[in-house]
Amino acid sequence: MATGFDAWVLTLVVFLPLVGLGVVLLLPKEDEHAIKLVTLVSTLASLAMALYVLVEWVSNKYYETEKLTSFVAENGHTPFEVNKTWIDVINSNYHVAVDGLGLPMMVLSAFVTVLCVIYSWNHFPEPHNPKAFLALILLLEVGMNGTFIAQDLILFFIFFEIVLLPMYFMIGVWGGPNREYASIKFFLFTLFGSAFMLLGFLALYFKIDVDANLAGMQHSFDIGLLTAADKSGITNGVQLLIFGALALGFAIKVPMFPFHTWLPDAHTEAPTVGSVLLAAILLKLGTYGFIKIGLPILPDAAKDFAPWIGLLAVIGIVYGALGCLAQTDMKRLIAFSSVAHMGFVMLGIATMTDFGINAAIFGMVAHGLITGMLFFIAGSVQHTFHTRELSRLGGLLIQAPKMGWILGFCAMASLGLPGLAGFWGEFPAIMSAFDPASGLPVETFRTYMVIAAVGTVLAAGYLLWMLQKVAFGEPKKEFEDAHIHDVSTAEWLAWLPMLLLIVALGVYPNLLFKLTDSAVTTLTSGFGG
């Protein structure tokens, strides 16, 4: 285990927001300023810890396989790793660590949460109540940050589930007109998936012998041990069943077609910040689960499933895009575009190659930033015009030029314009389908590649259509005399870091690929990718 501060830093990333939550709950409801300040400070502190980990990781070049292996050989653990007994009776440990997969996601999660707090500063949706709203954001952050560093299945499950209730309340209390339906739908869909995921975890625990040298079955919930263990003793049918249970849980969260129906409702009804967090982080819990747990622990079953996952992914790409074109509500359109974008991510994962999975992780981060931004803008448009109906909007570039330009920028990024972050998630994912991992049907995946490529054209179609409707043309008559505000200071503060990252990652994608590549290579070497 790591020692000193390094042993605490990951725990701090996860639980500093919880400390903030405790303080917020003690503060009187009327003292809004103090509540906001405490929330901001605790999320910033959590981000600072996450950045410390990132900086240490990069400056010590742990992203190079040799550096990392020599560190492990020397110390017997990865940097920042902590492994303590937690629930002894079920053999579950408090085991947290980062790797090239979890680290960028953890930083993204801490980063986006801070921006959400800043954006909320003067933007609290009805029925206001900043205390409850910010308390829920803090609780959400605990679950989100925790999921990306958990190395124990039970710990992962707990964090994975913690996000449910806060998001349920966020949609249900602060959401749009149809919020009650959307919130319960979100909750029940996810709970259904995670019930099966938990059964899958238990089956992994009981079926896999993590130490063949010791007599008898050695059970463990440790992700690393389960990944390394020999699974040849488990029949193919059982492996498929277990993977199916895991995949159901993750696929609902992603969400993959046909489990996606909760997403447009939840996104549309959620308050702006809720949509941003949903899009930027919560959906990634599912794809991360595939990469971190599903594929490495049961690679053989994953290979049997991969063509089907790929099929659902490309259906999602096309279906999401067509869904977008049928929307009349700006926010619902962006929500459907998430289905399409997550389809690209899943296609990358389904190829089971290091190229594809790298692309998937890049796609996760890029989608988090870009779609998060689009939801921010949709929220601000709603705030200014009190509508998101595409037919009523228009001329944003005239009335609020800055916001209009930002919308244009994000639409370009989202459709995968080279030079912006979205490109590096989509293009390599499509490319990777040309040459999937050995053992996967090449023709099938090449067909998927073609369909996905067509999907990018559709993406350009619906995004430009939205841009045209919202930003171009003359302002509509009803808003002619309305006093329209352009981007406010809080909005600039929240948006600028995201916009800069979209450019930075677009121009120099190696920033991220470098971080993930060695971890992905290690991962795929486990299943001959």
Add this chain to the structure above:
Amino acid sequence: MNPTFDWHAFAPEIVLVSTILALLIADLIHPGRSSWQTSRIASIGVLAALVPVLTLAADGVDRTLFDGAYVVDNYALALKGFFLVATYLTILLSVDYIGEGDYYQSEFYFLLLTSVLGMTAMASARDLITIFVALETISIPTYVLAGFRKHDRISNEAGIKYYIIGALSSALMLYGMSFVYGATGTTMLTEIGDRLADPSVVTSELRGLVAVGVFLALIGFAFKVSAWPFHWWAPDTYEGAPTPVTAFLSVASKAGGFVALLSIVFFGVGASQASNWTNWWAVMAIFAVTSMTWGNLGALKQTNIVRMLAYSSIAQGGFMLVPFAAYGIALDDGNLDVARSAFQSVVVYLLVYGVMNLGAFAVVIAVARRTRSGEIGSYDGLFQTSPALAVVMTMFLASLAGIPPLAGWFAKFTMFRSAIEASGPWGVSLAVIAGINSVIAAYYYLNVVRSMWFKPAPEGAQAAPIPAALTASIALCTVGVLAVGVYPQLFGKIADLVTVGIG
């Protein structure tokens, strides 16, 4: 036989009996309805009875009394401790409800503690007669308690219904036990287990008799724990009885039935692979599936929160029966490790369920003080009027639904674990059915949450002050639900100690 009597082993029961007598005497000295001291005597007595439980646990020696009919081991002590704590919480719930409601107070606590006496005896009972006597001691006072609002016709109905069903189930159970006795020639559970395993004692002609006997006894217990299809008395009785009594019935009294089942299964019919031929577990598996499904579907359409919690308790009972079935399956396969963890799972589930359900009932009582209503609609806007109450109620309901990091997840987890570990088509099907059911359950628990958080409060609604005792019980349950949820080792360790020597 050892002529010396082990006073220490019997100390919890002796303290309870003394308290019961003290309550009667206090009523003689201060007759009338306003004798407020009775609640204090009762709560002090219950806490005092916990002391010998703790000293016995610290002592750590298994004590056997009456030739093995009465055993004080870790298993018995853990459950005695649980029953006493649950009773203490029930008294906290009752103090103001009973005090303000124009009831005969000392009779109330007298009946309550008599029932608890039966529970502490049940935890130690290891023979059919002792189990039966303990079960009747638990049940008879609760028949009266259910009808305690004697001017209320619904309460009368609750009492009479409960009584008739109770009498019927006792009769069935006793009839079944007599078959088992007839075939094996003993009432001691361990001897029953040995003789069932011995084909020279229980010959193939006798097997049919034993199977019928076990089946009848199981049906009797199914009534007690309100398993489908013997559940239908529960919603009416729960709704009609005074709410603190309902809390007691749904937690402690139900747990009494489960403890009897545990003892009979683990020490008797399912003591070893060879004695396990009665296929009792298939009946349990069916009861488990039907109870959780029926209970959950029934709860979906309830508009009264107490009725909803009644159906929820039927469903939770179904979840608790899953590990029993898993145990039987595992035992048939000769897998004793699984048997251990299934046993643990039942104990953990009982403890966790007790804490979270009592907490939920405490809030129901607190809310009813203001609204005088048990309708779910009366929870509208509770988050605006009493935010703290809404938050803790959300926690209890989320815990009942099994959402981490609240205690309920660990109970559900151990239940799933036993089913998956038993594996095979039965185990996996049970786990999947339980999984789907836990999603259905989330819907109606969240329905109350929706009412509290998403609906506006009615005009002029104001928070009502909550009395200290009720606040204390809510606080204790909240701490329990959070502490166990975050660090389940607390209860896991108890369950672990309990199972030493099982299987």
